Amino acid sequence: MKGNARSPVIVVFLKDVRSELRTRYALNALIMFVLTTLSIILFSIGSEDVSPDVLSGVLWIIIFFSSMSGLSRTFVSEEERGTVMTLQLLAKPLQIYYGKLLFNIFLMFLINILAVTLYVLFINSFTVRSYDVFALTIFLGTLGLASAATIIAAIIAKANSKGTLYPVLSFPILLPLMLTVINATRLAVNGATLLESVGEFQVLVSYIVVMVTVSYLVFDYVWKE
């Protein structure tokens, strides 16, 4: 009934969650990527003593490439199934965008929780000394990755060479984010306080605001043929 009406953004998000649980379009790719990459890193490190600074970067390499393997699916799957027009006939472009963004944030949090837990458990040389800085870095890094990846996915979904274009287009856009989260993770590993890390968090928040604002401005054009 109308009194129980959900926002179209939530309806799109729930539709994507249900669709993902049925098809495992992105989830399987993301989980497999995290597991295989982590295994390769474990085998290659062996009993070597790798510096925590290097391991901070390696963690974000896993997160970056796993997001590249899965986050584009949210728009690409609609394009491949031919349901883009169906959505265009049902809701405003920005309602679709925010629904998809919410889904990518949800998916990214699931994957990052898995990746970080396994990483901390299995990579012995990686010891976090400042948990609050680390948690905030993962939280803001996830939001930043999802916000950039969503709009890039919407753009590349219209292209013919989707698979190649996604990481190529994402890399320069995500570079400032990756450099900042790697640095913030390094600070967390070295035991820096929240106050000492505030500069990194300011950059991350600014990045998220810029990405969401740019997406808000351009999505109408991207969505409509």
Next chain:
Amino acid sequence: MTKSLTLSARDIGKVFSGRTIISGISFSLESRQSLGLTGPNGSGKSTLLKILAGVLSPTSGIVALTEGGSGIPEGDRFRHIGFVAPYLQLYDEFTAMENLEFTDQIRGAGKSREELESLLERVKLLPRKADLVRTYSSGMKQRLKYAFALVHKPPLLFLDEPASNLDRDGIAIVRDIILEQKSRGMVVIATNDQEDLQFCDSVVSVDRAAGGGSHER
């Protein structure tokens, strides 16, 4: 009392990659009227329907949908229309009922489960409501698209090749829907089927080679 709706198109043109698909299409349509769009394959009937529905932007010209004299913004046009076409896809991994529930919720139509079931009954799909759409035949999918288009009782219905993939029973259901839609709103039908065109008060030819134009029936 519902306000009367008017759909007008003025000098609509569309160019794709330097190739003119349609040009100079103009017409006006009011409540309780129906319009047919005809033309050979590739003449731009589907493109014109998408432009009218607000899914595609025209390269030139203006489409206006007005309600009681005041214009409806292009971004809100989707609330007033239903669209059925062979190229429109529903979610294969959902059941027919889940597709309709999704449509109902995203549109905020507020239909009860019984109302959605009666829509499925109307297109004779109620016994298969719990089956995944991927198990449906192309004709059943086409029937489901009619239920999808009618969830919010749109005042304006766009039909592209309305009888596509349908058997005799399916065609009878569609003609019944067209007649009901004509009694409470507007219908625009893109087809070359003379039997479908019988339901149209006027016809616009999208055939550029033949010069285009419209005529009353």
